Amino acid sequence: MQLLFGSSFLGETVDKSVLIVAHSYGGVVVQKLVECCKNFDDITLKVALTDGVQMGTLKTKAECINWVCSSKPVNSVLGNRFSCEIRSAGTTKHPWTSHFAKKHIFDWFLE
Numbered sequence: 541m542q543l544l545f546g547s548s549f550l551g552e553t554v555d556k557s558v559l560i561v562a563h564s565y566g567g568v569v570v571q572k573l574v575e576c577c578k579n580f581d582d583i584t585l586k587v588a589l590t591d592g593v594q595m596g597t598l599k600t601k602a603e604c605i606n607w608v609c610s611s612k613p614v615n616s617v618l619g620n621r622f623s624c625e626i627r628s629a630g631t632t633k634h635p636w637t638s639h640f641a642k643k644h645i646f647d648w649f650l651e
Contacts, residue, residue: 558584559649560602563638567592567606574600588645590629590637594622605648607641609634615644 562570567589574580581601589606598604604624612618614630627644629637 555582556585560584560587561590561638561645562587562592563590564634565593567594567598571595571598574598586649587624588641588648589624590641590645591634592624594624597623599623605645607637607645609637614640 560570570587570589570592571594584600584602587598587600587602587604589604591608592606594606600623605627606621606624607615607627607629608618609632610616610618610628610630611632612628612630614628616628618626618628620626627641630640631637
């Protein structure tokens with residue numbers, strides 16, 4: 541599926557017009573897209589992960605923030621890991637991270 545998506549959709553996309561939101565294992569799918577899509581850096585502006593799983597450094601020039609499970613207030617900066625800024629999703633429940641972080645994700649996309 542990722543190769544089909546990568547070749548058919550990303551192959552026809554114009555410069556810096558892609559904003560990605562990925563939850564949980566979607567972080568690994570984003571890493572695979574980076575590896576298989578030669579133009580990923582040319583077309584992707586930002587990657588927002590919500591409690592995203594990463595298997596090492598995300599090798600892209602696109603800005604990346606991972607909103608993770610945390611009891612800290614939502615959007616609090618928690619540090620950096622695997623080339624992504626880490627922020628609190630404002631919840632300790634994994635399934636709810638996207639819901640709690642969505643306003644901050646879209647605000648960041650609009651910056």
